[in-house]
Amino acid sequence: MFDNIMRVRNYRYFWWCMGSIVVAVGVFATQTSSNEPANGGTWQGLVLGVWAALLIVWLTLLGVRKRSYRFRLGTVQDWTSLHVYLGVGVLVVATLHAGLQFGWNVHTLAYVLMFAVIISGVVGLFTYLSYPRRIADNQQGQNRSQLFGELYELNQQGIKTARSCGPEVQTAAISGIQRTAIGGGVLSQLFARDLSRFETLDGVQQPNPHQAPLIDLVSKRIPRADKHDEVTALQDLLVILCRRQAVIERLRKDIRLQGWLQAWLYVHVPLTAATLTAVVVHILVTFIYW
Numbered sequence: 001m002f003d004n005i006m007r008v009r010n011y012r013y014f015w016w017c018m019g020s021i022v023v024a025v026g027v028f029a030t031q032t033s034s035n036e037p038a039n040g041g042t043w044q045g046l047v048l049g050v051w052a053a054l055l056i057v058w059l060t061l062l063g064v065r066k067r068s069y070r071f072r073l074g075t076v077q078d079w080t081s082l083h084v085y086l087g088v089g090v091l092v093v094a095t096l097h098a099g100l101q102f103g104w105n106v107h108t109l110a111y112v113l114m115f116a117v118i119i120s121g122v123v124g125l126f127t128y129l130s131y132p133r134r135i136a137d138n139q140q141g142q143n144r145s146q147l148f149g150e151l152y153e154l155n156q157q158g159i160k161t162a163r164s165c166g167p168e169v170q171t172a173a174i175s176g177i178q179r180t181a182i183g184g185g186v187l188s189q190l191f192a193r194d195l196s197r198f199e200t201l202d203g204v205q206q207p208n209p210h211q212a213p214l215i216d217l218v219s220k221r222i223p224r225a226d227k228h229d230e231v232t233a234l235q236d237l238l239v240i241l242c243r244r245q246a247v248i249e250r251l252r253k254d255i256r257l258q259g260w261l262q263a264w265l266y267v268h269v270p271l272t273a274a275t276l277t278a279v280v281v282h283i284l285v286t287f288i289y290w
């Protein structure tokens with residue numbers, strides 16, 4: 001869906017947004033001849049203020065449109081495309097409304113919050129446009145549960161093979177497989193933090209980021225093994241651990257990318273609520289104290 005969100009109906013909504021901006025600039029320009037400097041209180045300022053407020057309300061309604069199946073006016077794709085363009089366009093309308101006059105007051109707070117919503121929207125649009133392809137490239141045709149299935153198989157093989165190795169490798173490999181951390185809290189998911197560990201023979205816990213220290217331990221053990229059977233078991237274990245490492249990295253990347261695909265909405269939506277509240281307060285304050 002988001003592949004062509006900017007191009008919906010041959011850029012129709014881009015032109016709607018440009019039309020809205022041209023009209024807003026036209027209204028704003030009629031102020032220059034009057035004695036009063038451009039500001040939110042002239043009739044032109046008020047028209048632009050009402051226009052900006054209506055746009056913000058309409059932009060907020062995308063949340064309702066997305067969840068409504070009975071609504072027939074425009075598809076969700078149309079709404080989202082227009083949302084993206086008008087979401088940026090409202091910045092121009094609100095700036096012209098304020099007549100470029102800002103201060104440390106609730107009016108400017110409304111403006112700053114709106115600006116933050118727009119920035120988060122641009123970040124979200126970027127993730128929607130680029131992440132689905134990156135997710136598909138990373139998955140290489142296997143979805144997340146298939147990847148977990150493959151990891152489970154490799155874990156079983158790894159534990160079985162480790163049992164044929166010496167005690168040092170056995171303890172490290174089995175504990176390393178059991179203490180592999182994938183996902184976790186929000187920050188761990190978004191930044192792919194790796195809290196994996198393994199245990200040495202004397203019970204000390206070692207960090208095992210990207211499974212590299214465990215793989216290193218097993219590969220260094222191979223030249224020191226004296227029995228042919230142990231060499232074979234260590235080599236098999238090494239292959240399994242390297243395959244596990246690749247699957248784990250793909251899973252971790254999948255979780256990270258899918259997390260970012262949703263995380264920005266947890267900023268975008270609460271900031272929208274804060275903006276609406278500040279705009280209402282701004283309107284009330286201007287009419288009470290004006």
Ligand code: HEM
Pocket residue numbers: 039040041046049050051052053056094097098101102103105107108110111114279282283286290
């Ligand atoms: C129904 C909609 C709106 C009305 C009636 C309205 C009304 C006004 C009025 C009367 C002023 C002039 C206040 C003064 O000179 O002291 C003003 C200024 C301003 N408005 Fe609005 N406004 C509306 C919507 C908005 C929106 C949506 C935003 C941005 C999110 C906004 C941001 C501002 C800013 C930044 C100023 C300039 C404050 C300053 O001079 O320090 N307004 N507005």
Ligand code: HEM
Pocket residue numbers: 056059060061062063064066080083084085086087088090114117118119120121122124125128265268269272275
């Ligand atoms: C003041 C401006 C804006 C407001 C008030 C606003 C508000 C909202 C709201 C309430 C939603 C629905 C979220 C949900 O319920 O899931 C939404 C979705 C969205 N917004 Fe905005 N937005 C604004 C500006 C922008 C901008 C500038 C962009 C991008 C350039 C943008 C991109 C999006 C996208 C892509 C979605 C769709 C999310 C989805 O379908 O999962 N928004 N916005």
